[in-house]
Amino acid sequence: MKFVVVAAVSAFALAACQQPAEPADAPAATGAADPQPSEMMQQTFSSCEWGKVEGSGLAVWSFACPAEFGNVRLVADPALPGFSLEGTQDGVTSRSPAIVVFEKATGDDVSAIIEQVRAKSPGPDTATCALEQIEGESMLPNAWTFVPTGEAKARWEAAVGGDELGDAPEQGPCGPLGPQIVGDRAFVVVPGDPTKVAFIEFGSEIQIFDPATLRAGG
Numbered sequence: 122m123k124f125v126v127v128a129a130v131s132a133f134a135l136a137a138c139q140q141p142a143e144p145a146d147a148p149a150a151t152g153a154a155d156p157q158p159s160e161m162m163q164q165t166f167s168s169c170e171w172g173k174v175e176g177s178g179l180a181v182w183s184f185a186c187p188a189e190f191g192n193v194r195l196v197a198d199p200a201l202p203g204f205s206l207e208g209t210q211d212g213v214t215s216r217s218p219a220i221v222v223f224e225k226a227t228g229d230d231v232s233a234i235i236e237q238v239r240a241k242s243p244g245p246d247t248a249t250c251a252l253e254q255i256e257g258e259s260m261l262p263n264a265w266t267f268v269p270t271g272e273a274k275a276r277w278e279a280a281v282g283g284d285e286l287g288d289a290p291e292q293g294p295c296g297p298l299g300p301q302i303v304g305d306r307a308f309v310v311v312p313g314d315p316t317k318v319a320f321i322e323f324g325s326e327i328q329i330f331d332p333a334t335l336r337a338g339g
Contacts, residue, residue, distance in 0.1 A: 180338035183330035244296030248272035313337030
């Protein structure tokens with residue numbers, strides 16, 4: 122399965138588009154006790170509808186944006202399994218993985234899914250890449266990342282640490298689920314279900330979904 126890294130919501134926002142054919146994927150209506158988007162999200166996506174998206178045993182809150190924003194929305198994607206960002210560019214509707222679900226046993230730490238991750242993230246050094254817990258400040262608590270090790274780590278650090286990022290490889294050493302020149306991504310245990318680990322593609326700009334609202338359900 123080929124994964125396409127999500128760059129940013131704005132990539133779709135420039136496109137004229139058609140309404141996707143599956144209205145059931147649109148966010149559900151909100152209630153009084155539902156989580157609300159941050160002020161920055163509300164300002165950025167003021168023309169979009171906020172609601173819950175469910176699928177693959179998960180639920181997450183996201184905006185669904187109208188035609189002037191490319192009909193961009195988060196949709197359940199059983200093929201991942203997880204959720205994809207869907208939008209239309211040049212008249213063609215496409216999807217990019219945003220959240221990918223992996224399974225582990227209760228009690229195992231995130232590193233137990235390493236072979237599953239390697240299988241879904243082919244890259245030049247994927248076989249030697251490892252899952253490591255992110256130390257210090259992170260976008261989400263107890264987050265992990267898929268990173269190169271040994272010689273592959275040294276080569277990658279040299280490539281991104283140079284004066285000319287244009288000399289760095291187009292794809293990161295660990296494939297699409299690992300580090301790239303731009304954007305952030307992480308793995309977290311899904312709140313409410315210790316058997317599920319979610320890969321989250323944060324992109325390089327503000328996304329239409331809020332990873333902090335990800336929960337077991339759906």
